[in-house]
Every structure is written in C-alpha cells, then in structure tokens.
Amino acid sequence: MSSWDLWWWVILPYLALVTFVVGHVWRWRYDQFGWTSRSTQLQERRLLKWGGPLFHYGTFAAIAGHVMGILIPESFTRWLGVPEGTYRWFSSIGGTVAALAVALGVAILAFRRTAVPRVRATTSPVDWVALVLLAIVIVLGIVPTMGVNLFGAGYDYRRSVALWFRGLFAGAPDVAAISHAPLIYQVHATAAWAILAVWPFTRLVHAWSIPLWYLWRPFVLYRSRVPAHPTEPGTSGRRWRRIGARY
Amino acid sequence: MRVMAQVAMVMNLDKCIGCHTCSVTCKQTWTNRPGSEYVWFNNVETKPGTGYPRRYEDQEKWKGGWTLNRRGGLTLKAGGRVRKLLGLFYNPDLPSLDDFYEPWTYDYQSLTTAPLSDSFPSARPKSQLTGRDMRPVHGPNWDDDLAGAAEYAIADPNLEGLSEQVRMEFEHAFMFYLPRICEHCLNPSCVASCPSGAMYKREEDGIVLVDQDRCRGWRFCVSGCPYKKVYFNHRTGKAEKCTFCYPRIEAGQPTICSETCVGRLRHLGVMLYDADAVLGAASAKDEKDLYEAQLSVFLDPEDPGVRAAAERDGIAHDWIEAARRSPVYALIKKHRVALPLHPEYRTMPMVWYVPPLSPVTDAVHATGYHDDDPDRVFAAIDALRVPMEYLANLFTAGDTAVVEGVLRKLTAMRAHMRALQLGDPPDRALLGQVGASAEDIEDLYRLLAIAKYDDRYVVPRVHAEGSGALMAQHCSLDYPGGVADLAAHDEDQRVAAPPPPPGPAPSGGGSRFRDSDGRVRFNLLGWNGSGPVPGLFDDGSGR
Numbered sequence: 001m002s003s004w005d006l007w008w009w010v011i012l013p014y015l016a017l018v019t020f021v022v023g024h025v026w027r028w029r030y031d032q033f034g035w036t037s038r039s040t041q042l043q044e045r046r047l048l049k050w051g052g053p054l055f056h057y058g059t060f061a062a063i064a065g066h067v068m069g070i071l072i073p074e075s076f077t078r079w080l081g082v083p084e085g086t087y088r089w090f091s092s093i094g095g096t097v098a099a100l101a102v103a104l105g106v107a108i109l110a111f112r113r114t115a116v117p118r119v120r121a122t123t124s125p126v127d128w129v130a131l132v133l134l135a136i137v138i139v140l141g142i143v144p145t146m147g148v149n150l151f152g153a154g155y156d157y158r159r160s161v162a163l164w165f166r167g168l169f170a171g172a173p174d175v176a177a178i179s180h181a182p183l184i185y186q187v188h189a190t191a192a193w194a195i196l197a198v199w200p201f202t203r204l205v206h207a208w209s210i211p212l213w214y215l216w217r218p219f220v221l222y223r224s225r226v227p228a229h230p231t232e233p234g235t236s237g238r239r240w241r242r243i244g245a246r247y
Numbered sequence: 248m249r250v251m252a253q254v255a256m257v258m259n260l261d262k263c264i265g266c267h268t269c270s271v272t273c274k275q276t277w278t279n280r281p282g283s284e285y286v287w288f289n290n291v292e293t294k295p296g297t298g299y300p301r302r303y304e305d306q307e308k309w310k311g312g313w314t315l316n317r318r319g320g321l322t323l324k325a326g327g328r329v330r331k332l333l334g335l336f337y338n339p340d341l342p343s344l345d346d347f348y349e350p351w352t353y354d355y356q357s358l359t360t361a362p363l364s365d366s367f368p369s370a371r372p373k374s375q376l377t378g379r380d381m382r383p384v385h386g387p388n389w390d391d392d393l394a395g396a397a398e399y400a401i402a403d404p405n406l407e408g409l410s411e412q413v414r415m416e417f418e419h420a421f422m423f424y425l426p427r428i429c430e431h432c433l434n435p436s437c438v439a440s441c442p443s444g445a446m447y448k449r450e451e452d453g454i455v456l457v458d459q460d461r462c463r464g465w466r467f468c469v470s471g472c473p474y475k476k477v478y479f480n481h482r483t484g485k486a487e488k489c490t491f492c493y494p495r496i497e498a499g500q501p502t503i504c505s506e507t508c509v510g511r512l513r514h515l516g517v518m519l520y521d522a523d524a525v526l527g528a529a530s531a532k533d534e535k536d537l538y539e540a541q542l543s544v545f546l547d548p549e550d551p552g553v554r555a556a557a558e559r560d561g562i563a564h565d566w567i568e569a570a571r572r573s574p575v576y577a578l579i580k581k582h583r584v585a586l587p588l589h590p591e592y593r594t595m596p597m598v599w600y601v602p603p604l605s606p607v608t609d610a611v612h613a614t615g616y617h618d619d620d621p622d623r624v625f626a627a628i629d630a631l632r633v634p635m636e637y638l639a640n641l642f643t644a645g646d647t648a649v650v651e652g653v654l655r656k657l658t659a660m661r662a663h664m665r666a667l668q669l670g671d672p673p674d675r676a677l678l679g680q681v682g683a684s685a686e687d688i689e690d691l692y693r694l695l696a697i698a699k700y701d702d703r704y705v706v707p708r709v710h711a712e713g714s715g716a717l718m719a720q721h722c723s724l725d726y727p728g729g730v731a732d733l734a735a736h737d738e739d740q741r742v743a744a745p746p747p748p749p750g751p752a753p754s755g756g757g758s759r760f761r762d763s764d765g766r767v768r769f770n771l772l773g774w775n776g777s778g779p780v781p782g783l784f785d786d787g788s789g790r
Contacts, residue, residue: 035460219438219439225450
C-alpha cells in the first residue's frame with residue numbers, strides 16, 4: 001500500500017467524514033437562518049416542474065440502490081436466497097431507471113441554472129462547487145451502471161468497492177480492494193467524498209430537513225412569546241454569516 | 248371553552264382614499280431589503296380589480312385555504328399531508344414571480360453621467376433579479392384607480408355571475424379601495440400548510456409569524472394562504488409575511504399601517520374567542536353560514552362568565568379590560584357593521600371590513616333622495632353603484648342579505664346624525680328598522696366618524712415583566728448567580744436564582760457570590776482595594 005493509496009482511500013474519506021460531521025454541527029448551531037432549500041420556483045417554474053421531481057426522486061432511488069449494493073453485504077443477500085444473477089439484473093435495471101431519472105433531471109436543472117438568468121443570479125460560488133461535484137458524481141455513477149453492468153461485461157463492486165467502504169466504518173478499510181477497482185469507480189468514490197466534505201456548507205443541508213413530522217403533527221401550531229437572545233455587541237444582531245452570501 | 252385573545256383589525260372602507268400611505272410606510276418598515284422588493288405586507292387594491300398577485304382570489308386555480316371533504320371534514324384545499332410531501336420538489340399551486348411582478352429599479356446613474364447631447368438622457372429600467380435591462384409589463388397597483396379596467400377589472404374573480412350588471416363604461420364604472428394585510432386567521436391555512444412547522448400563531452395575541460430560523464423554504468405557506476399574504480424572499484429563500492408589527496403591538500402601539508393611515512380608517516383591538524369552537528365554526532356546511540359561525544366564536548367580554556374563564560385561561564386582567572373597550576369588538580359583534588374578507592376560505596380571518604357606502608349617496612342624490620322618507624333611504628341602497636352582489640362576494644360568501652343589513656345600518660346612522668345635527672326629531676321607525684337604539688347609532692357614529700386615536704386603537708401591552716433580566720447578559724457587572732445568570736434565555740438555563748449569601752453586604756465595592764461548591768466568596772471585580780475582603784481565601788473548612 002503506497003502512501004498515495006493511503007491518502008486517497010483512508011485519509012481523504014476520514015477527513016471528509018469529519019468535515020461532514022463537524023461542519024453540520026457548526027452550521028446547525030450558527031446558521032439556522034441559512035439552512036434552507038433556497039427554492040427558485042418563484043423565479044422559474046416550467047423547467048422545475050420536470051427537473052425537480054425527476055432529480056429528487058431519482059436521487060432517492062439511487063441512494064436506495066447504493067444502500068443495497070454497498071452497505072448490505074453480499075453474504076446477506078445470499079442468506080436471503082437471492083441468486084447472483086437475479087441480483088445483477090435487479091440492480092442494473094433498477095439502477096438504470098434511477099440513473100435515467102437523475103440524468104434527465106440534472107440535465108434540466110443544470111440547463112435551468114445556467115441558462116435562465118433569474119435562476120443563475122441566485123447561485124452563489126459554493127453552489128457552483130457543489131453543482132460541479134454533483135455532476136461529476138452523477139456522470140461517473142451512470143457510466144458504470146449502464147455501460148458496465150447493463151450493457152458491458154459487468155463488474156462485481158460488491159467484492160471490492162463495497163468491502164472497502166464498509167471497512168471505513170468498521171475502522172479497517174480494505175485499501176487493496178478499492179485500489180484495484182477500475183478507475184471510474186475510484187473517481188466516483190473520490191468525488192462523492194468531496195461532496196460530503198462540502199455538503200454542510202452548501203444548500204444541500206436541506207436534505208436533512210425533509211419534514212416527515214408534518215405527517216402527524218397538529219395542523220395549527222401555537223407558540224407562546226419567548227424572550228429572544230440579546231444580540232451580541234457589534235454584530236448588529238447577526239450571530240451568523242450566511243455561507244456563500246454575497247451581501 | 249378555552250378563551251384566547253387575538254389582536255384584530257377593522258378597516259372602514261368608506262374612509263379609504265387609496266393614498267397607499269399604509270403600503271409605503273409598511274414597506275419602509277419591513278420589506279425594503281433585497282429579496283423582498285416585490286413583497287407588500289400591506290397593499291391597497293382597487294376593486295373591482297385583479298388584486299395582488301393577479302387573480303389571487305381564484306381558489307380553483309391557486310387552491311388556497313380550506314375546503315370540506317366528502318365526509319364534511321375540514322381539509323386543506325391543496326390536498327392532504329402526503330400529497331404535500333410528495334410535491335415538495337415542485338409545488339403546483341405556487342404563483343410565480345410573474346403573477347406578482349418582476350421587481351425593477353432604474354439606471355439613475357446614467358442621468359448624471361450621460362454625455363452632453365441634444366436628447367434627454369433616460370434612466371433605463373433594470374431588473375432587480377438579474378440586473379439586466381427589462382421592460383416593466385406589470386407592477387404593484389398596475390390597475391390602480393381602474394387603470395386598464397377593460398383588461399384588469401373585468402378579470403376580477405368576484406365579478407363572476409355579475410357580468411350583466413357590471414359594465415366598465417365610464418358612466419357606469421364604480422370602484423372602491425381595499426387595503427389588505429395578513430388576516431392573522433383563527434384557523435390559518437398557511438400554518439397548517441407549513442411542512443417544517445416554522446409558522447405559528449402566538450398564544451398571547453394570535454399574531455401569525457414565520458420563524459425565520461426554522462423555515463426551510465418549502466414554500467407551501469405561500470400557496471396555502473388564500474389571501475396570498477405570505478411571500479417568498481428570493482434572496483434568503485425563506486417565507487416572510489405581515490407581522491402585524493408585533494414589536495409595536497407588544498409596546499401597546501398600533502401597527503405602522505394603522506398609525507400612518509391618512510384616512511384614519513383602521514381600528515385595532517382585542518377580541519376574546521373560544522379556541523375550542525374554531526374548528527366547528529370553520530366546518531359550517533353552508534358557506535353563507537360562515538359569517539354567523541365566526542361571530543359565534545367571539546366571546547362577549549361583558550359577560551362575567553367569559554371574564555372568569557379568561558382569567559382562568561391565563562389572559563391578563565388588563566387584556567380583558569382592553570377587550571371590553573375594544574373598538575373592533577364593537578364594530579364586529581355589537582354593531583355588526585364589519586364583515587370578514589372572503590369567509591368562504593374557512594380560515595376565520597381577523598381583519599374585517601366595514602363595507603363602503605359612499606358611492607351610494609351620489610347615486611341617491613341623483614335619484615332625488617329625501618331622508619324624510621325611510622323607504623326612500625333604503626330604496627337607494629338597491630340602486631347602489633357598487634352592486635350588492637359584488638360586496639357580498641367579497642365579504643359574505645355571496646349572502647346579500649347580510650351586506651344589505653350593514654348598509655342599511657350605515658345609512659340609518661347618517662340619516663339619524665343628520666337629523667340630530669339639524670335639530671330634527673330622531674326617526675324611531677328608521678332606527679327600529681335596523682334594530683338599533685339611538686345610543687347604539689351614536690356610539691357607532693363616534694367609532695366610525697369621530698374615531699379619535701384612543702378610540703381607534705386599544706392595544707394592551709405585552710406582559711414581559713421578566714424579560715428585562717436578559718439585558719444583563721452583555722453587561723454582567725453583577726455577580727455570578729445574580730441577575731446575569733438568572734437570564735433564562737435558554738430553556739436549559741432555567742434554574743432558580745441561588746439565595747443571597749447570608750450576613751451583611753461587605754463594604755469596599757465588591758460583591759459576594761456563592762460558588763459551585765456552595766461556599767460564599769468575595770468578588771474582586773468592583774472591589775475598591777481598601778475595604779475588607781471576607782472569604783477571599785479558603786477558610787480551610789473543606790479539608
């Protein structure tokens with residue numbers, strides 16, 4: 001194992017994870033005001049109508065697929081009695097459907113964000129970083145799903161990438177497993193870690209605010225008046241600086 | 248019965264001259280920030296007109312407010328909770344910015360930097376969204392004073408079913424102004440639509456607010472509000488709405504729109520209502536019963552039983568007293584001349600309107616009005632320039648009988664006061680027809696016509712006796728465990744203050760405190776260096 005491998009497959013993931021966790025704690029505590037989806041439906045609705053749901057629901061499917069393929073060990077599906085071929089077909093077809101939805105959605109949204117002036121104007125530099133990383137991850141995720149596993153010879157990532165990934169959380173990452181994986185999987189994984197590292201500093205934090213509580217809470221909420229924190233001297237009332245804000 | 252208090256407003260439309268002072272002062276106070284250029288917490292619409300945003304009253308399109316489901320239960324018109332969450336990524340009922348207007352400014356600099364030329368320099372309009380050149384095609388009050396009536400006024404959703412009576416030719420045109428703010432409803436559909444739970448109704452005064460720290464920008468409040476009085480700040484990505492100027496209300500002052508109202512047409516006061524009865528009232532089967540149903544929710548503060556229940560439910564005594572003097576209660580329930588705006592949305596709005604009468608009198612004079620003849624007085628109401636059906640569509644879900652009753656009372660008030668001024672004997676029969684005594688009518692006159700500042704605004708202060716302790720947080724000259732620590736600004740810091748240390752206070756300027764082990768110590772901060780220092784050193788008892 002070279003030090004190069006150590007950096008890419010051990011240090012970088014852990015750095016990203018730490019940034020992810022600490023960053024979220026910091027953002028949650030200091031920037032509740034900036035914690036929003038920053039919807040741009042007000043500015044543009046025709047493209048969003050298709051792009052928004054396609055991208056988000058496609059992403060949910062893609063995340064579910066990653067959980068199945070990477071987090072759940074091969075031994076578990078074998079114990080369930082799922083034959084290898086069935087799993088392959090299910091994952092490549094399901095993955096392709098998700099990939100098409102995400103790809104189409106992100107294409108519409110990317111066009112919307114770059115070509116519609118009203119939407120473009122709301123985009124901060126850190127948003128661009130997140131968007132470029134997302135694009136890389138998505139493209140490099142779609143290529144192996146469709147090109148390798150659906151139409152190509154297939155590659156059993158559950159015996160390489162998945163072992164390394166799960167090992168990270170067990171404290172014993174299998175570097176050899178990932179370092180021998182095809183380059184496309186390696187770049188995909190690295191870009192994904194980069195996204196996790198910038199995640200807390202972008203609008204992506206809205207993912208943690210999916211309001212499931214709405215399903216069972218009372219319709220009308222009452223709150224009694226509470227004294228607010230006095231403002232910190234010299235901050236004119238702002239305890240936070242909004243990330244990526246230009247003003 | 249659960250008594251709650253609500254600070255409510257009544258606007259007397261007879262007196263609105265459409266000067267937009269309320270809108271301008273409101274904007275200067277609340278929404279003169281980037282991202283809220285198009286946000287008008289208060290706006291004044293010319294009626295008939297499309298309103299703001301355009302045709303917001305067309306709930307078949309925008310799906311705001313509540314409706315009854317097949318079993319007669321109250322549900323959000325835009326659909327249930329699951330449907331909301333599934334539509335999180337695209338809200339089909341959200342108006343787009345073009346339904347409001349694209350905010351713009353002008354390139355004023357070019358006026359001073361333009362080179363010498365034979366032609367006048369011009370300041371070109373620039374979009375405040377993108378900074379690019381733009382052509383304003385719509386703006387706030389684009390249809391002010393019936394401008395473009397052939398296009399705008401005729402598109403007013405309230406004119407449905409009235410098209411034969413309403414003609415937009417100059418000789419037949421009518422109009423009046425409708426100032427609008429957030430209704431601070433008793434059954435707010437925006438609060439019910441907010442998936443994050445960031446919107447809430449304040450227990451003390453019923454003001455509906457958006458918690459800016461908890462709003463996640465899912466934008467369902469915007470579409471959920473049938474009055475479209477929740478706006479989306481396109482810079483911060485958070486919802487904002489009329490705050491009823493809560494900092495002013497807390498201080499016992501009227502809202503800024505009321506304070507600066509040139510026509511003095513706004514009344515503010517406390518209403519007591521039965522919170523347990525709201526849901527039942529909002530679920531009334533027939534839309535036309537909603538006005539009466541909402542009236543039944545309001546409690547009479549003169550009733551000793553109501554006052555006792557209010558005390559029991561924690562409403563401060565001065566608030567109950569304010570409710571007894573409330574001009575809003577008098578106009579809504581005692582005199583019944585104020586009406587809610589669009590009760591059919593079933594949100595139980597709390598900004599009510601005295602419908603306008605002024606356009607009548609002109610028409611009346613034209614038809615040879617004579618106030619000696621009571622039948623002639625009321626006959627004139629049927630010949631109003633503003634059709635009764637139009638007012639009914641606005642204020643009573645189409646029930647013209649209620650509007651007619653109000654207009655009759657207002658007409659009778661004028662006839663009675665005119666008689667009083669001229670020294671004629673008061674016409675008992677006329678008053679009897681509107682079911683009011685002479686005292687009632689004179690009280691109504693005092694409220695609507697004299698309308699002194701203290702009679703228009705009866706706003707009790709908020710009870711915040713304990714919050715002064717918060718001020719000590721950044722000047723905690725006092726000892727730990729004293730005032731500064733008492734600042735219970737966080738729930739986790741709500742601890743009782745420790746008892747004062749025993750013994751006489753030490754001289755020398757320092758103070759004493761009890762440390763975490765419970766021992767009394769001397770605080771050197773503030774010690775003048777000369778007096779004794781008791782307990783500076785450990786007395787050895789711990790060993």
